[in-house]
Amino acid sequence: MDIRFTEEEMMGGQVRSEMKSAAFKMQLGVTTKSDVKDLRVYSKRNATGCYKPTSTSTRQTSRINIGKYYLHYVLFMTCGNLTRLPDITANPREGERYYERLLLNHVRGPTSFEDLLTVNGLHCHTFKEAAKERGLLESDDSISECLREAIIFKMHVALRSLFETILVHCNPTYVRRLWETYYNDMSEDIQMTHDKSPEAKLQSTLQSVNSYLESIGQSVAKFDMPQIQQELNKRDTYECLEIIKEMSVKVTIEDMEAQSNLNEQQAQAFKTILERADSGTPGLFFVDGPDGTGKTYLYRALLAHIRSRGMIALASTSSGVAATILPGGRTAHSRFEIPLQANESTMTNMSKQSGGVKLIRQAKLIIWDEAPMAKRHTIETVDRSFRDIMDKNVPFVLPVVPKSTRAETVNASLVRSYLWRLMEKIHLTSNMRARADPNFSAFLLRVGNGEETTIRDNLILLPQQMVVHPSGQGKPEECLVREIFKGLQQNFRSAKFITERAILASRNEFVDNINEMMITQFPGETRTYISFDSAEDDSNNYYQEEYLNTLTPNGLPPHRLVLKENAPIMMLRNLDPSNGLCNGTRLICRGFDNNVIHAEITTGEFATKQVFIPRIQLSPPENEGYPFKFIRKQFPIRLCFAMTINKAQGQTIPNVGLYLPQHVFLHGQLYVALSRGISMATTKVLVMTEQPDIRIGTYTRNIIYKEVLG
Numbered sequence: 001m002d003i004r005f006t007e008e009e010m011m012g013g014q015v016r017s018e019m020k021s022a023a024f025k026m027q028l029g030v031t032t033k034s035d036v037k038d039l040r041v042y043s044k045r046n047a048t049g050c051y052k053p054t055s056t057s058t059r060q061t062s063r064i065n066i067g068k069y070y071l072h073y074v075l076f077m078t079c080g081n082l083t084r085l086p087d088i089t090a091n092p093r094e095g096e097r098y099y100e101r102l103l104l105n106h107v108r109g110p111t112s113f114e115d116l117l118t119v120n121g122l123h124c125h126t127f128k129e130a131a132k133e134r135g136l137l138e139s140d141d142s143i144s145e146c147l148r149e150a151i152i153f154k155m156h157v158a159l160r161s162l163f164e165t166i167l168v169h170c171n172p173t174y175v176r177r178l179w180e181t182y183y184n185d186m187s188e189d190i191q192m193t194h195d196k197s198p199e200a201k202l203q204s205t206l207q208s209v210n211s212y213l214e215s216i217g218q219s220v221a222k223f224d225m226p227q228i229q230q231e232l233n234k235r236d237t238y239e240c241l242e243i244i245k246e247m248s249v250k251v252t253i254e255d256m257e258a259q260s261n262l263n264e265q266q267a268q269a270f271k272t273i274l275e276r277a278d279s280g281t282p283g284l285f286f287v288d289g290p291d292g293t294g295k296t297y298l299y300r301a302l303l304a305h306i307r308s309r310g311m312i313a314l315a316s317t318s319s320g321v322a323a324t325i326l327p328g329g330r331t332a333h334s335r336f337e338i339p340l341q342a343n344e345s346t347m348t349n350m351s352k353q354s355g356g357v358k359l360i361r362q363a364k365l366i367i368w369d370e371a372p373m374a375k376r377h378t379i380e381t382v383d384r385s386f387r388d389i390m391d392k393n394v395p396f397v398l399p400v401v402p403k404s405t406r407a408e409t410v411n412a413s414l415v416r417s418y419l420w421r422l423m424e425k426i427h428l429t430s431n432m433r434a435r436a437d438p439n440f441s442a443f444l445l446r447v448g449n450g451e452e453t454t455i456r457d458n459l460i461l462l463p464q465q466m467v468v469h470p471s472g473q474g475k476p477e478e479c480l481v482r483e484i485f486k487g488l489q490q491n492f493r494s495a496k497f498i499t500e501r502a503i504l505a506s507r508n509e510f511v512d513n514i515n516e517m518m519i520t521q522f523p524g525e526t527r528t529y530i531s532f533d534s535a536e537d538d539s540n541n542y543y544q545e546e547y548l549n550t551l552t553p554n555g556l557p558p559h560r561l562v563l564k565e566n567a568p569i570m571m572l573r574n575l576d577p578s579n580g581l582c583n584g585t586r587l588i589c590r591g592f593d594n595n596v597i598h599a600e601i602t603t604g605e606f607a608t609k610q611v612f613i614p615r616i617q618l619s620p621p622e623n624e625g626y627p628f629k630f631i632r633k634q635f636p637i638r639l640c641f642a643m644t645i646n647k648a649q650g651q652t653i654p655n656v657g658l659y660l661p662q663h664v665f666l667h668g669q670l671y672v673a674l675s676r677g678i679s680m681a682t683t684k685v686l687v688m689t690e691q692p693d694i695r696i697g698t699y700t701r702n703i704i705y706k707e708v709l710g
């Protein structure tokens with residue numbers, strides 16, 4: 001039965017025709033008063049593109065009495081059309097009724113049921129078929145389809161790492177079938193380059209897949225697939241692999257040359273640390289310097305120097321994305337096998353006979369970048385396991401303890417550790433990132449040290465050159481976007497242009513707001529991926545899918561992921577660290593298919609690498625406070641024209657905009673944001689908070705806990 005909404009209905013939101021309404025009602029299966037829940041008026045989209053209720057008042061409720069039945073409607077405003085959805089529930093077990101509801105929930109502005117059944121001009125016979133065609137239903141064999149779609153790009157190395165990612169993150173139940181189906185495509189390049197025998201080809205392909213798996217503590221031996229013959233060898237061989245792998249980390253010319261470009265303080269630090277390493281006396285150093293003072297530059301120079309002499313230097317970091325910036329970098333958690341819940345007495349899980357421990361014993365130098373981002377118990381756990389060969393470095397920001405008080409934050413920091421007293425402190429002070437603009441560099445230093453003059457509530461005056469003043473019509477943030485992304489329409493295909501620009505904000509909702517605005521302005525065809533959401537063990541369907549769709553917990557991609565070719569995206573999970581796919585890695589979309597996204601890494605050691613991203617299951621951290629386990633199946637990425645300040649840590653962003661609809665709220669946050677920039681002329685700030693009455697100029701809050709600065 002096809003029901004057309006009249007113009008009158010569309011405009012007024014009132015159902016005038018009892019006949020039509022009754023038919024509509026029957027079509028949707030609303031038959032009794034008990035089917036009627038409440039009615040909400042949905043008129044405003046949230047930052048992720050989902051509609052959210054703005055009112056449930058009876059005044060806005062259109063409850064229509066048709067005989068003894070009631071029909072309640074949820075009104076969706078879409079592009080000037082008014083589409084109505086009965087606010088009733090439907091369970092996947094109900095078949096067509098459920099799929100129809102799913103379509104009504106996602107298709108914008110349909111004027112008839114026929115509209116719902118028509119996808120790209122093709123008529124579907126069932127709502128299920130239409131929902132599937134629109135990508136609203138997960139394919140029964142999405143994992144296999146993901147690999148099949150990736151084959152077309154003919155990138156064999158990326159295909160093997162996609163296979164490994166699928167093994168680890170997608171939990172396929174039929175690994176051997178997948179292996180057999182895609183083995184030829186995964187091994188084509190190996191066959192071509194070496195002209196190997198079938199067995200040698202098989203072994204090389206397995207080794208290649210295994211090398212990715214090993215980096216996250218897995219191996220092909222754990223999966224139902226052909227096995228590596230060498231694996232049968234003695235453990236000694238395996239242990240040596242760790243050392244061979246470390247010894248094969250490439251030393252670049254730039255890093256070798258860095259040694260002669262170090263500034264005075266860096267050169268002094270380089271000399272002090274190297275002398276200690278060469279003398280064989282244990283030493284524990286804490287390299288302290290605000291962001292941009294060249295800590296990473298110094299570490300790279302140290303790593304290159306020691307490695308070029310045929311010795312072992314280990315690079316570990318607190319976050320996966322920082323690991324992709326240092327050559328041979330691994331997260332400290334995976335390198336040292338640190339338990340997730342470290343406390344006063346925990347030890348690492350490394351066994352005394354393991355290759356990892358041998359490696360640590362042989363290491364001349366161990367670097368731990370961003371050490372204070374880890375809680376002190378984590379660092380102390382490592383110290384307890386090998387206290388004589390540790391080295392530590394410092395970034396500026398404290399570990400973020402969710403929902404913690406100032407005292408808790410300070411207490412979790414390295415400064416409160418017994419190790420703090422034992423560390424030899426090395427201070428770097430010149431901002432090398434902003435070295436071309438001494439005024440900016442000096443301003444940053446004052447902000448970072450909490451020395452910039454404040455008026456009440458820690459408000460500091462921003463240099464006028466950096467302030468964006470909203471002008472003309474439109475939203476104020478559009479002015480900031482115009483400043484930072486000037487020339488976008490001509491340069492949108494350039495990875496360099498896109499990567500050198502970003503807007504930073506303190507909260508995800510502000511970031512989403514900018515990203516949503518940017519993707520509509522960005523040239524190209526839109527590709528929308530809908531997530532498949534569920535609540536674990538919810539067989540009674542208490543948590544309706546459409547309710548789950550409206551949630552976007554921290555660290556999860558949105559339900560409606562809207563992308564375009566060449567648009568910048570950011571990884572939200574440590575999907576494949578050995579290939580540079582870490583939480584925080586920046587990429588650019590290069591191609592789309594239904595179950596796979598082709599992207600290019602744009603920052604760090606793996607820049608220009610082509611990768612495939614599959615859909616995976618994601619859940620928010622337990623401390624997000626949901627009373628059920630929320631599972632979202634989606635590509636683990638989000639747009640990154642804008643990103644949170646936290647995610648920008650460690651990056652140089654030559655054209656950076658700071659969007660401040662509210663003041664920053666964390667220690668060092670303003671400094672971290674501003675110090676991504678390289679000059680006042682290319683660092684812009686949009687302040688939207690209330691300004692002090694009698695002052696001239698633009699003020700914003702700078703939070704510095706001086707006790708943490710030591």
Ligand SMILES: Nc1ncnc2c1ncn2[C@@H]1O[C@H](COP(=O)(O)OP(=O)(O)OP(=O)(O)O)[C@@H](O)[C@H]1O
Binds near residue numbers: 266294395432651
């Ligand atoms: N001695 C130097 N000569 C030339 N460029 C340098 C030097 N030291 C650092 N740089 C450059 O300055 C910028 C910032 O350096 P780096 O990333 O090492 O700082 P950082 O202290 O690690 O900052 P963050 O904490 O933000 O990661 C980089 O672009 C780096 O290449």
